[in-house]
Amino acid sequence: MRVGPVHTQKMLPTLALAIFQLQSASAAAPSFAPSFAPILANGHASAQVVEPAASPTPEFHDGRSVLRATVRTARDVRTVLTLAADVLNHRIDVGPVDFIVDAKARAAFAKTGIPHEVLIEDLGPLLRAEFAARANRVEFRAGAGAGEGGGEGGVAGGTYFNDFRTLAETYAQLDAWIAARPDLVTPFVIGTSLEGRPIRGIRISKAPAGSPGVLFNATQHAREWGAQTTSMYIADQLIERYGTDPRVTALLDRAWIDVIPVCNPDGYVWSWTVDRLWRKNRRLNSDGTSGVDLNRNWAFQWGGGGASTVPNDPTYRGPSPFSEPESAALRDYFIAQTNLAGHIDFHAYSQLILSPWGYTTELPANNAAFIALGNDMKDAIARTSGLSYTVGPIASTLYIASGSSVDHAWGQHGVPSYTIEVRDTGSYGFVMPTGEIVPNASENFAAALELADATVDGAVIRLPGGAPVSVEYDVPATITAEVRAIRGNLAANGVVLRARVGSSGSFSEIPMTAGTPGIFTATLPTAACGATIEWYLTATTTVGTARLPEASGTVFTTELVESSIAFEDTFETNLGWVVGAAGDNATAGLWTRVDPIGTTAQPENDSSDAGVLCFVTGQGAVGGAAGSADVDGGTTTLVSPALDASDASATISYRRWYSNNLGGAPNADSMPVSISSDGINWVLLEDVTQNAGAWVERSFRVADYVTPGASVRVRFQARDLATGSLVEAGVDFVRVSSSACPSQPGDLDGDGDVDAADLATLLAGWGSAGATDLDGDGTTGASDLAILLGNWG
Numbered sequence: 077m078r079v080g081p082v083h084t085q086k087m088l089p090t091l092a093l094a095i096f097q098l099q100s101a102s103a104a105a106p107s108f109a110p111s112f113a114p115i116l117a118n119g120h121a122s123a124q125v126v127e128p129a130a131s132p133t134p135e136f137h138d139g140r141s142v143l144r145a146t147v148r149t150a151r152d153v154r155t156v157l158t159l160a161a162d163v164l165n166h167r168i169d170v171g172p173v174d175f176i177v178d179a180k181a182r183a184a185f186a187k188t189g190i191p192h193e194v195l196i197e198d199l200g201p202l203l204r205a206e207f208a209a210r211a212n213r214v215e216f217r218a219g220a221g222a223g224e225g226g227g228e229g230g231v232a233g234g235t236y237f238n239d240f241r242t243l244a245e246t247y248a249q250l251d252a253w254i255a256a257r258p259d260l261v262t263p264f265v266i267g268t269s270l271e272g273r274p275i276r277g278i279r280i281s282k283a284p285a286g287s288p289g290v291l292f293n294a295t296q297h298a299r300e301w302g303a304q305t306t307s308m309y310i311a312d313q314l315i316e317r318y319g320t321d322p323r324v325t326a327l328l329d330r331a332w333i334d335v336i337p338v339c340n341p342d343g344y345v346w347s348w349t350v351d352r353l354w355r356k357n358r359r360l361n362s363d364g365t366s367g368v369d370l371n372r373n374w375a376f377q378w379g380g381g382g383a384s385t386v387p388n389d390p391t392y393r394g395p396s397p398f399s400e401p402e403s404a405a406l407r408d409y410f411i412a413q414t415n416l417a418g419h420i421d422f423h424a425y426s427q428l429i430l431s432p433w434g435y436t437t438e439l440p441a442n443n444a445a446f447i448a449l450g451n452d453m454k455d456a457i458a459r460t461s462g463l464s465y466t467v468g469p470i471a472s473t474l475y476i477a478s479g480s481s482v483d484h485a486w487g488q489h490g491v492p493s494y495t496i497e498v499r500d501t502g503s504y505g506f507v508m509p510t511g512e513i514v515p516n517a518s519e520n521f522a523a524a525l526e527l528a529d530a531t532v533d534g535a536v537i538r539l540p541g542g543a544p545v546s547v548e549y550d551v552p553a554t555i556t557a558e559v560r561a562i563r564g565n566l567a568a569n570g571v572v573l574r575a576r577v578g579s580s581g582s583f584s585e586i587p588m589t590a591g592t593p594g595i596f597t598a599t600l601p602t603a604a605c606g607a608t609i610e611w612y613l614t615a616t617t618t619v620g621t622a623r624l625p626e627a628s629g630t631v632f633t634t635e636l637v638e639s640s641i642a643f644e645d646t647f648e649t650n651l652g653w654v655v656g657a658a659g660d661n662a663t664a665g666l667w668t669r670v671d672p673i674g675t676t677a678q679p680e681n682d683s684s685d686a687g688v689l690c691f692v693t694g695q696g697a698v699g700g701a702a703g704s705a706d707v708d709g710g711t712t713t714l715v716s717p718a719l720d721a722s723d724a725s726a727t728i729s730y731r732r733w734y735s736n737n738l739g740g741a742p743n744a745d746s747m748p749v750s751i752s753s754d755g756i757n758w759v760l761l762e763d764v765t766q767n768a769g770a771w772v773e774r775s776f777r778v779a780d781y782v783t784p785g786a787s788v789r790v791r792f793q794a795r796d797l798a799t800g801s802l803v804e805a806g807v808d809f810v811r812v813s814s815s816a817c818p819s820q821p822g823d824l825d826g827d828g829d830v831d832a833a834d835l836a837t838l839l840a841g842w843g844s845a846g847a848t849d850l851d852g853d854g855t856t857g858a859s860d861l862a863i864l865l866g867n868w869g
């Protein structure tokens with residue numbers, strides 16, 4: 077905060093204390109030995125929390141406002157940075173940025189002509205209310221299985237995650253886990269804060285000594301409470317699920333997971349007791365102001381761009397690398413953990429998954445692997461909650477920031493490392509409603525598992541198109557996977573599809589072929605109509621073997637079917653699609669059924685179905701600019717006619733085009749696609765993001781989302797919500813199909829009877845797998861002939 081005199085005065089009561097603690101901290105023996113035996117003598121870390129001697133007057137930021145500006149140029153960005161007391165959200169390159177100003181800076185900003193709105197007129201009343209709401213809270217009594225019962229709380233009990241927790245409550249919860257599960261949970265302390273508070277963590281593991289492991293830490297920035305609850309929830313769920321959830325069990329049997337929920341305990345306590353919006357640690361700086369930004373204080377590329385030299389600034393880098401005991405404690409942790417395989421540093425807010433580098437817009441050599449794993453985490457989040465997080469390297473997604481944890485982890489130690497900025501995107505910001513704690517944490521728990529599995533085994537495996545639920549039984553189906561080493565290297569021929577017909581017997585190994593770098597393909601075996609293929613993928617690296625699905629023993633199942641098409645729409649005539657729905661507010665680029673005129677954002681041709689027409693969001697002009705016919709101002713909705721999807725096996729498929737990577741705020745929007753059985757209640761099928769410039773076909777089994785029925789509808793919502801993003805979408809070739817196999821096993825040509833033609837087909841397939849392998853035992857032989865003859869006629 078930039079308000080000099082007022083602030084300096086407020087610092088005074090703690091001055092003597094801070095100096096005292098500075099001395100005692102440097103005199104005390106470090107509690108963290110390089111060999112990493114940081115467990116307190118009695119094996120239990122008793123939280124000795126030093127509370128400030130005098131309670132300082134709370135800071136409510138009275139008279140300060142929160143503005144949301146639309147920055148358009150680097151000059152606008154500089155103006156915001158100069159006038160802002162504190163920047164609150166991200167993407168400050170271009171597009172919207174939220175920041176705090178005092179009255180004087182607000183007046184100065186108004187004169188700049190930069191478009192903006194006032195989000196909060198006066199922070200004072202809001203922060204006073206927030207403070208008052210917490211004043212009467214009853215201290216949470218930690219307990220493992222403490223009897224609160226049920227709910228989402230796992231072993232922390234049913235109510236732990238109903239609210240944010242103080243440092244003391246958080247540490248008490250660690251103690252409860254340690255006491256309840258000494259076989260699984262081990263405490264450690266990585267160091268001591270300036271004011272003498274232990275920086276505690278727990279290790280959750282059943283793995284043998286020498287196994288690799290992963291670190292999840294949070295709250296380098298004091299006010300980011302939603303990050304803190306995320307890290308605690310990850311610990312909670314790992315402990316709770318060990319022994320029942322096969323994926324978690326397998327993970328903890330081969331790796332350790334460390335969780336350090338509060339890396340900045342002094343700042344965290346300050347954010348609870350004095351200033352809810354406090355970010356830095358509680359260093360008393362040489363000029364009398366307070367705080368060093370711990371996430372600008374790491375040594376790797378310390379002192380570069382995006383870190384301030386001004387002590388009062390929110391991003392003050394400190395006088396020297398690792399000048400702060402809190403960041404130095406993490407440095408020592410990274411030095412000691414020679415088997416550290418992966419890392420997430422949780423922050424808030426903006427819903428971003430950020431990879432190195434932060435100090436430069438240049439990309440790390442393995443950027444493709446970072447993005448692949450980032451997309452994997454993003455997909456896991458979307459599957460959990462439907463929310464869309466944005467993936468990218470820090471400096472080009474967010475802003476340049478040097479001296480941060482992620483760069484140090486990767487640059488200094490070669491540990492794949494991410495910053496995840498959790499919910500939300502600015503409605504509540506740092507003051508997350510308590511009802512969001514569990515939804516936010518559980519989506520990030522899903523992301524954490526993706527990171528852990530991939531980094532422990534060395535590779536990320538993704539199926540960009542998903543695993544097909546069914547394929548035509550007589551056409552070999554291609555499986556396309558993205559596989560990249562995130563640690564170590566992929567072994568030669570190391571990517572393998574393992575498949576079997578039916579649910580018993582051994583899996584045959586089908587090596588996957590490398591095509592475009594990182595993309596591997598193989599075909600599933602064929603078998604009789606109605607058979608089920610079970611399959612999974614493995615990728616062997618120099619550090620382990622990754623698997624998809626992750627939990628050993630689990631498989632994808634793909635049914636071999638003969639589809640019958642109940643509905644097919646190539647959009648050459650209008651079969652009853654409706655443009656527009658209640659709440660639509662797009663001012664341009666509404667859905668229209670045309671032969672598209674392409675731009676760099678919009679397709680020139682419909683998908684490769686019959687005819688030339690499809691739905692797109694606004695018809696372009698020949699030679700038109702990319703942004704001339706895109707969606708503007710809000711949402712435009714396209715709803716299908718009632719589709720007969722009453723068959724239990726009904727599948728709906730469509731081809732969609734989506735482009736949002738151009739314009740002033742690339743990738744800021746998304747297109748939800750939803751399904752409904754009554755036209756009233758909608759369920760998300762997918763939230764399309766970043767599929768720039770291609771027709772992509774997706775198919776979904778209706779029964780997985782809504783009850784199959786005669787009036788199922790599908791809905792596409794193209795929208796331009798983020799200022800300056802350029803959104804174009806298209807829809808084509810919508811089909812509803814259901815599966816039907818010939819009722820007579822042996823009716824290989826599906827003509828309704830079993831006759832000489834079928835016999836000839838079977839004999840031609842003698843000895844091989846495929847459609848003639850009627851019993852699915854992997855070969856066509858006497859048993860299949862017997863089935864065919866048994867159905868003769």
Ligand code: 0X9
Nearest residue numbers: 371423424434470477480482495
């Ligand atoms: O600025 C930060 O430190 C992080 N954002 S926050 O709003 N939580 O303060 C982003 C850190 C991203 N990591 C790097 N810049 N390396």
Ligand code: ZN
Nearest residue numbers: 297300423424
């Ligand atoms: Zn942060």
